[in-house]
Amino acid sequence: MRAKLILCRALACAGAAYVAGCCGALIFFIVSHGLPVLGPKLFFGDTPALDAILGLRPVWDGIWPALAGTLCLVVLTTLMAALPGICFGLYLARFAKGRVKERLSLAVDLLASVPSIVMGLFGFVLILALRRTFAPEATTCIFLAAFCMALLVMPSLVVSTRSSVESLPPALYFTGAALGLTEGQILRRLLVPAAARGILGGLMLAMGRAAEDTAVIMLTGVVVNSGMPAGLGAKFEALPFLIYYTAAQYMDESELLRGFGAALVLLMLSALLMGAAWLCQRSMERRWKGIR
Numbered sequence: 001m002r003a004k005l006i007l008c009r010a011l012a013c014a015g016a017a018y019v020a021g022c023c024g025a026l027i028f029f030i031v032s033h034g035l036p037v038l039g040p041k042l043f044f045g046d047t048p049a050l051d052a053i054l055g056l057r058p059v060w061d062g063i064w065p066a067l068a069g070t071l072c073l074v075v076l077t078t079l080m081a082a083l084p085g086i087c088f089g090l091y092l093a094r095f096a097k098g099r100v101k102e103r104l105s106l107a108v109d110l111l112a113s114v115p116s117i118v119m120g121l122f123g124f125v126l127i128l129a130l131r132r133t134f135a136p137e138a139t140t141c142i143f144l145a146a147f148c149m150a151l152l153v154m155p156s157l158v159v160s161t162r163s164s165v166e167s168l169p170p171a172l173y174f175t176g177a178a179l180g181l182t183e184g185q186i187l188r189r190l191l192v193p194a195a196a197r198g199i200l201g202g203l204m205l206a207m208g209r210a211a212e213d214t215a216v217i218m219l220t221g222v223v224v225n226s227g228m229p230a231g232l233g234a235k236f237e238a239l240p241f242l243i244y245y246t247a248a249q250y251m252d253e254s255e256l257l258r259g260f261g262a263a264l265v266l267l268m269l270s271a272l273l274m275g276a277a278w279l280c281q282r283s284m285e286r287r288w289k290g291i292r
Helices: 002-037 040-044 049-054 064-094 098-112 116-132 142-166 170-178 183-194 196-212 239-249 253-289
Strands: none
Touching (some): 040 049, 040 064, 040 253, 064 196, 064 253, 098 142, 116 142, 170 183, 196 239, 196 253, 239 253
16 A cells, blocks of 8 residues: 555656646746747837837837737637626536536536637638628628637536636535525625636636637737728738748747747737636635735
């Protein structure tokens, strides 16, 4: 028995060391190649920074339009996916019963298994269908990309919300009922704050995937040189596609280093999203526990 325990610990430590080593090596590789080119020229090229940020002058040789397009895509995707995904997860956890819950859970699992390229193809076919019916001028755009991305990441929000609420101790619900709280008050004041860690974790994963996925946006509106997003119906640039295009089409070392710089910026953006989610999680937990 003791030998088995020692073997399990050794395997666990080896697995942890392997994962940590791979992640550390990948981060070191990206940082070591991207850090030397990280600076205003990487973002804005020869365009003055203030003019580029305000959209007064176009940026043709910097990654600022791609960064702005990625941020817009993440925000739109979150707005489209967060509320429906969380509400659907709460419905499955607290209100759906029997076969209805089983069938809806199966539908969510099937949607979660759809490859991102298939979701992008769905968006492309949707535009073709709209062109042949009541919207002949419909075209791929950032709104379509965000819609397809929201469908792609919504299942993770549903599953994380449902799992977080279902894992709470039943005594929490009974305590609220004993205090005379209604079902809605119990859900809003007790269950959701208590499950905030898992819900925000799912939201963080959804935002991270929206920032890094390439297959969906390739078929739904991303291009290489479109400038700043001009509106919901316009083409856009994005960091993942810029990295992919640079890796496939670079002509010299400077362009390749620019791609590494874009990868480092995308990594920093993901870390920023994780940090923001962690701060929101801590704030909600402290508020729920009554800590100022």
